[in-house]
Amino acid sequence: MKSFLPFLILILSLLLIASAPLSAQNHSHPLDPLAWQEYWTVLETLQEAGNLDGKTRFSHINLLPPDKESVWNWKGTGSVPRLAYATVHQGADTYEAIVDLNKRTLESWVKLEGIQPTWLGEEFGKMSDIAKEHPEVIEAMKKRGYEDLTLIDFFFGPPGYFATAEQIDRRIAHGHASDPAGFRNSWGRGIEGLTIVADMHSMEVLRVVDEGVVPVSETNTDFDAGSIPSVREVPGRMIVHQPDGAGFKIDGHVVEWQKWKFHVRPDHRVGMVISTLSYNENDEERKIMYEGFLSEIFVPYMDPAFGWYPRNFIDLGEYTAGGFTNPLLRGLDAPDYAHYIDGLFMHDNGRPKHVPNLIAIFEKESGDPSWRHNSTEMGPESRVKRDLVVRAAAVVGNYDYILDWVFQQDGSIVVRAGATGIAEAKPTLQKDAVEAGSSQFPDDAYGRFVDPHIVAVNHDHYFSYRLDMDIDGTNNSLQIDRLTTQVLPDDHPRRSVWVNDPMIAKTESEGKLKMMMNMPALWRVISNSRTNHVGYPASYQLMPGMTALTRLSSDDYPRRRAGYIDHHLWVTPYRADERFAAGEFPTLSLPGEGLPKWTAANRSIENTDIVIWYTMAMHHMVRAEDWPVMPVLWHSFELRPFDFFNRNPALDLPKR
Numbered sequence: 001m002k003s004f005l006p007f008l009i010l011i012l013s014l015l016l017i018a019s020a021p022l023s024a025q026n027h028s029h030p031l032d033p034l035a036w037q038e039y040w041t042v043l044e045t046l047q048e049a050g051n052l053d054g055k056t057r058f059s060h061i062n063l064l065p066p067d068k069e070s071v072w073n074w075k076g077t078g079s080v081p082r083l084a085y086a087t088v089h090q091g092a093d094t095y096e097a098i099v100d101l102n103k104r105t106l107e108s109w110v111k112l113e114g115i116q117p118t119w120l121g122e123e124f125g126k127m128s129d130i131a132k133e134h135p136e137v138i139e140a141m142k143k144r145g146y147e148d149l150t151l152i153d154f155f156f157g158p159p160g161y162f163a164t165a166e167q168i169d170r171r172i173a174h175g176h177a178s179d180p181a182g183f184r185n186s187w188g189r190g191i192e193g194l195t196i197v198a199d200m201h202s203m204e205v206l207r208v209v210d211e212g213v214v215p216v217s218e219t220n221t222d223f224d225a226g227s228i229p230s231v232r233e234v235p236g237r238m239i240v241h242q243p244d245g246a247g248f249k250i251d252g253h254v255v256e257w258q259k260w261k262f263h264v265r266p267d268h269r270v271g272m273v274i275s276t277l278s279y280n281e282n283d284e285e286r287k288i289m290y291e292g293f294l295s296e297i298f299v300p301y302m303d304p305a306f307g308w309y310p311r312n313f314i315d316l317g318e319y320t321a322g323g324f325t326n327p328l329l330r331g332l333d334a335p336d337y338a339h340y341i342d343g344l345f346m347h348d349n350g351r352p353k354h355v356p357n358l359i360a361i362f363e364k365e366s367g368d369p370s371w372r373h374n375s376t377e378m379g380p381e382s383r384v385k386r387d388l389v390v391r392a393a394a395v396v397g398n399y400d401y402i403l404d405w406v407f408q409q410d411g412s413i414v415v416r417a418g419a420t421g422i423a424e425a426k427p428t429l430q431k432d433a434v435e436a437g438s439s440q441f442p443d444d445a446y447g448r449f450v451d452p453h454i455v456a457v458n459h460d461h462y463f464s465y466r467l468d469m470d471i472d473g474t475n476n477s478l479q480i481d482r483l484t485t486q487v488l489p490d491d492h493p494r495r496s497v498w499v500n501d502p503m504i505a506k507t508e509s510e511g512k513l514k515m516m517m518n519m520p521a522l523w524r525v526i527s528n529s530r531t532n533h534v535g536y537p538a539s540y541q542l543m544p545g546m547t548a549l550t551r552l553s554s555d556d557y558p559r560r561r562a563g564y565i566d567h568h569l570w571v572t573p574y575r576a577d578e579r580f581a582a583g584e585f586p587t588l589s590l591p592g593e594g595l596p597k598w599t600a601a602n603r604s605i606e607n608t609d610i611v612i613w614y615t616m617a618m619h620h621m622v623r624a625e626d627w628p629v630m631p632v633l634w635h636s637f638e639l640r641p642f643d644f645f646n647r648n649p650a651l652d653l654p655k656r
């Protein structure tokens with residue numbers, strides 16, 4: 001046997017060499033996500049370069065897309081460049097690696113200074129055992145009646161960050177405990193008033209802050225099927241049946257549905273990315289958007305207590321570790337008949353892992369018409385509306401988000417985010433609103449009672465969508481149609497009408513806009529190279545839906561760390577490396593990163609390749625009905641063709 005070994009190694013090596021370029025060429029599209037073998041190529045390349053050992057950890061291993069022009073121009077054949085980037089933890093140091101996957105070479109290895117990489121999955125529990133042995137923790141837990149900490153959970157996460165002397169140059173974390181014993185839903189079982197301040201690099205507890213004992217709530221908040229005593233009857237079965245199969249085609253990650261065509265890929269940081277979106281009009285593929293994705297979510301809590309004021313989560317940038325690679329539940333989160341796309345994510349050590357059902361694609365007829373008119377002359381005319389839904393879901397700690405892109409037959413795209421999951425809550429000494437109402441210091445000053453001795457804390461959600469619109473190409477501008485009041489002459493029976501006073505945003509400062517009902521305006525990305533049949537520029541309107549603006553003061557530190565929340569709309573000239581609204585590395589970040597920093601240069605945004613960023617927000621004062629698990633609350637906006645077509649593009653829908 002021994003004599004075969006060198007031969008076997010030779011064969012294996014040859015296979016490895018032979019399989020590497022083959023696996024790279026298997027990609028059908030330059031934006032396809034990294035394949036299983038490509039994760040390993042990153043690891044092996046780093047190992048060969050001497051940059052990998054057993055302690056190396058990864059926040060990211062992800063596709064580094066080729067340049068935009070080559071992707072738009074890609075005709076479906078020929079070799080595809082394949083690059084990956086990795087954010088690499090080496091002890092307290094962070095490096096960015098770029099690996100050429102076809103050549104199996106390390107193209108770049110750069111130490112990143114002055115940033116902290118995204119939290120690893122293992123970091124949440126890494127300090128647990130150390131905390132349990134700390135005398136002040138033991139003492140504080142004794143005060144709360146816990147002699148044995150074996151069954152207590154401790155979780156450590158980044159504490160908002162305030163750049164205090166204690167925090168600077170540290171991978172600072174705050175730890176909180178919960179007592180899950182006997183309950184399935186431990187989110188209602190927090191041990192209040194105890195915060196452990198730790199450094200994740202030196203693995204030491206820096207101090208223990210005890211704000212006072214509050215008993216853990218004994219209220220059962222379990223909501224799994226086994227915990228609900230009686231289930232309602234839902235009579236009248238409904239079956240959606242597509243006897244001829246789905247009405248869309250999928251080739252790899254490219255989806256074609258009716259006149260739409262786009263590429264969709266799962267992404268572990270942002271959930272999913274929609275790319276190269278076009279609409280086929282008279283056999284011409286008209287470009288609409290190069291790339292669209294949710295770029296950040298910021299969730300600040302509104303309670304000044306030490307255990308709460310640091311809860312200012314920058315969800316996508318801080319907590320990637322698996323949150324956005326959660327499978328959809330087939331037949332529950334999306335229909336049985338949906339097409340599901342699996343994906344890959346990586347463990348903290350960089351090895352790939354398979355995740356099923358990351359994205360669902362399905363058609364939906366909701367019973368609504370696309371358009372109608374019932375006239376005596378033409379008779380009744382109405383057309384059934386059918387949508388194509390592309391869906392992913394995320395679990396970020398207590399919260400779940402459902403993320404939809406809904407493509408419509410009339411050329412509109414509705415982008416939706418549904419918030420569900422569990423509101424963050426704290427146990428209280430006061431029992432309820434009645435008791436709090438008679439207190440000088442009510443326990444519901446910063447939240448609302450949702451159960452006896454449980455207050456869900458007030459907070460906000462701010463979503464930022466990065467939308468790289470390419471309306472009939474990359475020569476675009478932002479047009480702001482301002483509706484202004486025109487006063488009519490004294491002898492006119494009307495006193496006034498409104499008229500449009502359009503302007504083109506010339507620089508980034510003119511593209512920073514807020515929704516104002518008293519000063520209405522339409523925001524449109526217009527083509528500078530194409531007009532419709534009556535001479536107006538082809539355009540898509542960004543039509544906001546329900547949204548909000550922050551009530552935090554402008555010098556509030558967390559607000560400044562997520563400065564993108566200052567405006568509903570930002571417009572930037574396209575830059576491949578400007579992707580995340582609160583910056584590439586929002587973990588323990590300083591104020592001003594991302595959009596505020598980039599737009600400070602006040603670059604030109606006129607007649608050029610522009611990216612629009614939309615902030616969709618909600619203030620969340622938690623209702624009893626949001627507890628113990630919240631009904632999905634949808635927020636949405638619409639990308640709506642505006643003079644892009646010459647007429648209603650859904651005129652050609654068939655009459656049934």
Ligand SMILES: [Cu+2]
Pocket residue numbers: 419423459460461620
């Ligand atoms: Cu909420």
